[in-house]
Amino acid sequence: MVKFLIFMTLVSLLPLLSSCFSSENPTDRRILVLLDDFAIKSSHSIFFKTLQTRGFELDFKLADDPKLTLQRYGNYLYDGLILFSPMIERFGGSLDLAAVLDFVDAGHDLIVAADASASDLIRDVATECGVEFDEDPAAVVIDHTSYAISETEGDHTLIASDNLIQSDVILGSKTVEAPVLFQGVGHTLNPANSLVLKVLSASPSAYSANPKSKLSAPPSLTGSAISLVSVVQARNNARILISGSLAFFSNRLFRSGVQKSGSSVKFEKSGNEQFVTEISKWVFHERGHLKAVNVRHHKVGETDEPAIYRINDDLEYSVEIYEWSGTSWEPYTADDVQVQFYMMSPYVLKNLSTDLKGRYFTSFKVPDVYGVFQFKVEYQRLGYTSLSLSKQIPVRPFRHDEYERFITTAFPYYGASFSTMAGFFIFTIVYLYNK
Template identity: 80%
Template sequence: MDKPNPLKIIWAQKQISIGLQPTFWPVSKLTETETPTDRRVLVLLDDFSLKSSHSIFFNSLKSRGFDLEFKLADDPTLSLRRYGQYLYDALILFSPSTERFGGSLDLTAVLDFVDSGHDLIIAVDASASDLIKNIATECGVDFDEDSSAMVIDHKSYAISGTEGDHTLIASDDFIQSDVILGKTKIKAPVIFKGIAHSVNAANNLVLKVLSASPSAYSANPTSELSSPPLLTGSAISLVSVVQARNNARIMITGSLDLFSNRLLRTAVQKAGSPDKYEKSGNEQFVTEISKWVFHERGHLKAVNLKHHKVGETDEPAIYRIKDDLKFSVEIYEWSGESWEPYVADDVQVQFYMMSPYVLKTLSTDGKGLYHASFKVPDVYGVFQFKVDYLRLGYTSLSLSKQIPVRPFRHNEYERFITTAFPYYGASFTTMAGFFIFSILYLYNK
């Protein structure tokens, strides 16, 4: 039986379900010598001229150690896998007008690529084909159905030599996340020229990284509006990212020009603002977000999950109710070059059987070690140590380790139980009463 594709989305509820539920790892999938950063990247183009018109972005990837392979989207030799193994770690689709991929590549192959944990960048423009839009839809965003519509903003546009139609947007409404956009603040606005897309607010897997201003709307700039536009204001997302449940990362934008040399190096001044910048924020923006998409930042791993009784060092095969135990795990973050200790105050462990009997926030020594001590609950059965860690921009950690808990044996109970003293007293009182009654009955005339 074929494995069902978990990327299929129930659009009645507008909920994305990319990837299976995370596997519980007793230790990380990665070793100290392995790197989570994508290295082999396939770039699909509509035209090889994009290699020169977008060379600054491509060269920045090469300078960071990426091996880029450029191919036309209709190349008949296209294939993402061979003999059951994927040939690439990531895929960049700079081919918005492609109606059909070449070779063995199609919509299902791209979705399977993401479902297997690989990363994807999709950039389109006004010529976006149904194929590319369908890939984006399966990943959790909806592009405007009007093929002639573009994002227009009569207040937050980039000032240019000519008045224009205000489709050259200057946006500085960034997501507030250092792990996604880096710790260095992007000061200059990002220039955007392209089409709009929307995300569902109830879908917590899709994040708007760059949003349009409240005055923006999506419409055909060459014709008058006959009806109110469907996408307006903050409902318009210019750049969105997805982190799937299998930790695959996706970036989607309606502007292929966002990555172009022309917009990366052009001066920018936002309408209504006195500040003029010699260079737009595009280069810093696309560099930082590509670092996140390709796992150069925000990737966590957990190793050395341990537990033992207080006063001991060996891990037992079974615990007894009311035992005092210690739990520890080491968590590291990939810095792009090496694994560094991850420091946070919101990592928790659950001692779980059907529901958590113990929920404890882990303390950290600042060097990657997280630990906690607690007492085994007065319930016996098969428990799990569970660490489910979800934080914006970081890969999710889902670990578990199973351990049985037994009750006291017959010879392990206390000799005299405090709560049973009334029963002890009743027994001795009954014996004393019987003795007195016997004496009185036998010797009383």
């Protein structure tokens, strides 16, 4: 009976172990989706279907489910979290604002979708991630210039935007040709947070206000400062997507045709599906995820890594960097990877050459300074996970028997010594034998 219980316990833990984040497969696989209403599962089924066809396991639950939990026995049950519950005032179970932030701090990914009815809880989550929604709960983004032409749209809150971030690693190499439809609330980025980026911006003519009331004062959010969709990559490489519109992910806007005001071109399908699909690949580490392996250094002409270097030694440094393609690790190619030989400040800063197969390498001479140095690679590039590598190595001076017998720079001192001896000898002869 005891053996049977142990066996059942191990079987119950298998999903836990299989869903853990692995450096061999960095893509999130098990995702918790929290909804205000299960009807969202149907109204946003295209987005969920694209995730499932890429191998993700989605666990749909109501945001106020009393059994909600993100971890059990100290292990996280999920790799990613999607909050499609803008109206929730309080999460169920053991989930709260602190638990969501701890989830991100542990290196997991998050998607937050809000709208004009966003609760204080969802706004607080966004604020902690570096963005702030308009304080007016009834305000939405309005644009009388870049709106989408529609038979039923009269207040110009359905925006057709093409102000996308120019980054192949975030949005893919295939251009989003059709405008993206957006209907929701705008937000601004915290200027003190350098980790948050706008990926979909409003046009210069946009502003945030209540479309059902007249403006009595200038709107607080205007122009290109309004972000419609933003992303964050934390220092631990966790990724966050924040959208001011839940409808942005809906089947209705995915399938809707779009014609931007002032343009005669009408697209049969909006760019929402392509945009959301590509950016979700980035958020869930299917693209832009780097890893470094086989960090090595040794003296020129040798292969073994020494325990200590001597000043003026010639050494070689190499590292292999790969990028996750969604299914396998591929060689990463760039010309801006650098290594520092560092002690308090960089004594050597070198660009690494590459063989286009993932290996980066260089060689240099150890500086004429002894102490404890570090090989450091700090690589940060837009859209890619950051790499921070360091290896410590001491550097010693020459031993007493390693110096040259006659040092060229010491020739003046040698001359001074011999000239002093010659002068003393001449002075002695003159002193002794001169009457």
